[in-house]
Amino acid sequence: MSLLTHNLTAKTSQQTTQSMASKPSGPSRPLIRVSDFDFFYGEKQALFDINMEMRENEVTAFIGPSGCGKSTLLRCINRMNDLVEVARIGRGKIEVNDADIYDPRVDTIELRKRVGMVFQKSNPFPKSIYENVIYGLRIQGINKKSVLDETVERCLKGAALWEEVRDRLDTSGMSLSGGQQQRLCIARALAVEPDILLMDEPCSALDPVATAKVEELIHSLKDHYTIVIVTHNMQQAARVSDKTAFFYLGKLIEMGKTDEIFMSPKNEQTEAYISGRFG
């Protein structure tokens, strides 16, 4: 635990300085590394021997047909799969900033503060917009009004929602429209200052206008966060991501720069999927 905290803390300060400065040129270092990863639900194997890296300040898109394991892998990165009783790891490991997150000494609470998540269905709490954003601070015992106010403004601005809701922070988060709710959830995730944002089909329930706004937001978040996004929408993957990983039947088939995957996929299955011949 202390090891991870140390690593993660070092990383946080490093990234803060980094994000303050202009974006470094050249390939950034890998922040998430998955190696030889096997994963099971009970007897059923969901992931087979996954090896991949996700680099700092990049957007990585997971694509693939339903049930191919892309959401499963996403949920392994912040250990949300721990909630499933029968879930277990067969082999391999996932490292975040060089710390094995499945080390028994790791506290999932600490991990999840650094690896935030946005879900498929927007799920604001039945509380005010204000309380929704600062929920992460409240549970850490931060109740200082000035800090909270500052966080709400910063995160709502970060999620491109500030202008729309600044006059009605006291109204329920559930009174917002679908797209606004999803951006509120992103703002909420930003409040705990994570390094990584995991997005599980964040736009699947949104109309095209709201989708465009969220995509725009993802673009702007890239400067400060490492983002992993699961999507069914190939155009979306092409629009928002730097890297794309194609999954099929629990295996990572191909991963590479988004342009390359979409223009000249090396694997036949990838090509078939992208061109819409199955999926």
Place this chain on the structure above:
Amino acid sequence: MTEEGENNRYDLHSRRRQFLGIDKDQALKGLFGGNAIVSIVVLALITFFLFKEGAAFFGQYRENIDLYRRSGIEYVDIMKEQSESYSELNRYLNSIRSEHATMLREEGLSFADARAKLSGYEDFIYAIEDLGYPVSEYVLEMSEVAVGARDMYEDAANYREHRENLLELGRDEEAAEVEVLDVDLSLFVDMIKEGEADFLALNDALEAGLRERIADLPTIGVESLDAKMQRFGELALMFIVEMERTEQLLSDWTSEKRVGMFTALASFVFGEDWVTNSSIQDWYGIMPLFTGSLLVASIAMVFAVPLGVGAAIYVNQFANQKEQTLIKPYIEFISAIPSVVIGFFGIAVFGQFVREVSGWAILSGFDFFPISERLTAFTAGCLLALMAIPTIFTLAEDAINNVPKSFKEASLAMGATRLQTTLRIIVPTSLSGIISAILLGFGRVIGETMVVLLCAGNRIEIPDFTNGIGTFFEPVHTMTGIIAQELGEVVNGSIHYRALFMVGMVLFVISLFINYMAQKIVLKYQVSRG
């Protein structure tokens, strides 16, 4: 395909088999609809029946109280109250003596020596007792007159009714044989009122005697007892004041003023006495039963709410699959235990256990322990809690389960612990459901009959709330208990019978209100799942 086949194919008339012009779908629909209607009709009949039987109560009760006044029993009761106060005064005095006697025995004095010590002021006690006799004997005499008059009047009314019934049936000869006395109650009342001067004279004598005696209170020689003796002097003076008030009430009293409907209503709703089959006057005040029910139900809720809700939260949020499959059916199984079995357990085991525990040395700090009663509001309340737990648990668990899973996920993904998630998200979100579960549990408890009938002690008296927690260990009677206990023995259509129906109505209204509130709360605060 032939032309005929083609035609059949486009014959779009219904081919379903019909019986009496109804096909199977319609018949099934009718069956289910009929079931719903039957339930509604039954409920309506019950409501109607309750109202019909109960509604006549107030008229009858008003007449009954009116007769109580016209026959002068009310007048006599004013005097009687004063005699009872005097008896109370005597009891206080006697308690001083018995305390002294205990003290002397503990000192190891022989019987003769103790008697010698007590005899010093025993004369005083006897004298005080004797002072009261003339008044109480007079009151008793007057009571006999008034009650006798009332009974004669009622008998006459019964005979008159009997005769009228016979006449109606055309049995005129038999009717002529029925003798009906004309009872003029005012004659008796006048007789009683004429004695007022006598009563006042007796009262004056009592007052003079009492004043004389307390001017010279005996000293016992034990400090605490002497203080009590002084206190007796004060009480006696208070009694003298009460005597004056009684005299005032008597002179103000008149049999002319008729009893209104409101008095009957107030006497039922706020009445502190439930006295039935009395030779003097019956009273149907719901207060002792209502407070008893409320006390028992409150005790039950004190235990059932934390246990039921806590178990629901644990099972839904913290328990693993194995624990869930074990705990849930187990708790729900409790509601399968027949209430009479629980009551039996209460009498045979639990009541005894509570009494024994109350005698433990570590609990001697509480001045209401040890308790002498085995069957108390506490015993019944604990067992009722057992019956409310499955209701509260099941409904609260449902409410918690209805909280969208995504809320829990979102909270956990923010780095919240399970406990934080439960307390900050799950419970607030499901609070309306939990509250309605609690309300319905309360409704279950207040309507429960068998357990309270067996275990609550069945003493018809408003619990003495000045005892603090000790109140919980008093025997009480309840609204449900009294109906179950007395309805089997009452005369159909009598005032007592109707009083029980009114109690039933009060119960019905309470349950209705609780259920209504529970539904309203759920609807009002339901989280939109949009």
